[in-house]
Amino acid sequence: MKHSGKRSSKTAYFNISEVARILDVSPSTLRVWEKIGLVTPQRSDGRYRLFTPDDIKRLKKVKFLKSAKHLNASGVLHVLSQGNSSRPDVTTRSPSSSPSSASSSAKAIGPTLRDLRTQQGMTLKDVATRAGLSVGFLSSLERSQTNASIATLQKLAKLYNTNFLSFFDDSEKASKLVRPAERKVLETQPGTRIELLALGRTMMETQFWRVAPGASSGGAYDHEGEEFIYVIQGRFEIWLDEVEHYMLRPGDSLYFPSTQSHRWVNPGKTETQLLWINTPPTF
Numbered sequence: 365m366k367h368s369g370k371r372s373s374k375t376a377y378f379n380i381s382e383v384a385r386i387l388d389v390s391p392s393t394l395r396v397w398e399k400i401g402l403v404t405p406q407r408s409d410g411r412y413r414l415f416t417p418d419d420i421k422r423l424k425k426v427k428f429l430k431s432a433k434h435l436n437a438s439g440v441l442h443v444l445s446q447g448n449s450s451r452p453d454v455t456t457r458s459p460s461s462s463p464s465s466a467s468s469s470a471k472a473i474g475p476t477l478r479d480l481r482t483q484q485g486m487t488l489k490d491v492a493t494r495a496g497l498s499v500g501f502l503s504s505l506e507r508s509q510t511n512a513s514i515a516t517l518q519k520l521a522k523l524y525n526t527n528f529l530s531f532f533d534d535s536e537k538a539s540k541l542v543r544p545a546e547r548k549v550l551e552t553q554p555g556t557r558i559e560l561l562a563l564g565r566t567m568m569e570t571q572f573w574r575v576a577p578g579a580s581s582g583g584a585y586d587h588e589g590e591e592f593i594y595v596i597q598g599r600f601e602i603w604l605d606e607v608e609h610y611m612l613r614p615g616d617s618l619y620f621p622s623t624q625s626h627r628w629v630n631p632g633k634t635e636t637q638l639l640w641i642n643t644p645p646t647f
Contacts, residue, residue, distance in 0.1 A: 431578030474508035513582020538564020555579030569642040580629035598636030
């Protein structure tokens with residue numbers, strides 16, 4: 365896309381379709397938010413909307429305030445106008461974890477994705493074509509300037525012949541006992557926090573998930589294996605192959621083949637907590 369000479373060539377820009385995919389909202393929703401003044405994207409020479417990483421950060425906050433806090437447009441504008449840079453805590457830490465423990469092990473996965481791509485001998489264009497993503501989005505993701513949905517990361521994991529766990533820091537040795545403060549943490553998108561309950565090369569991926577209100581998978585994904593979900597707190601809505609639909613509540617469990625395409629969302633007003641197990645480790 366051609367950019368005006370007034371714009372910095374170092375700035376990453378995203379079109380409306382890319383931003384809609386990142387936020388898991390429709391392009392028409394973004395147009396409405398622009399119309400009522402919640403965001404003001406730049407325009408290309410051809411008058412196409414161009415969103416910067418800062419615009420995306422603002423829109424993520426808009427989405428949170430509307431879906432989780434149930435604010436109307438006026439309320440959202442009021443909060444944004446206060447200049448409060450502290451984003452609502454949508455990925456709450458485990459009560460037994462200290463600020464310097466589990467939360468500090470969450471790391472930017474951009475360098476890991478870049479290393480995996482180069483190991484496969486693939487260019488950004490190669491990956492973009494095969495994964496159905498844009499070069500600009502992938503470049504920004506590898507530079508840790510934007511986040512990716514669970515569905516997008518799963519797609520990249522399959523493309524790089526690895527699994528979701530490869531995005532965790534695996535520098536520590538396996539341990540039979542894992543304290544809450546010792547869990548490996550992955551926060552790939554606002555509102556979704558995944559904590560590993562077992563370390564090392566295991567036959568099961570055992571994970572503790574915390575999903576904020578309104579947070580979703582960002583699309584459907586599938587892989588080899590079988591999965592088990594147990595709801596500890598909140599509600600969890602999931603679709604399998606777009607045919608089966610389940611609304612899970614505390615105490616409910618669901619077992620299904622991972623080869624069934626699945627997407628999910630937290631439809632409630634409170635955080636959802638899950639025990640999620642995959643076997644073998646292909647997620």
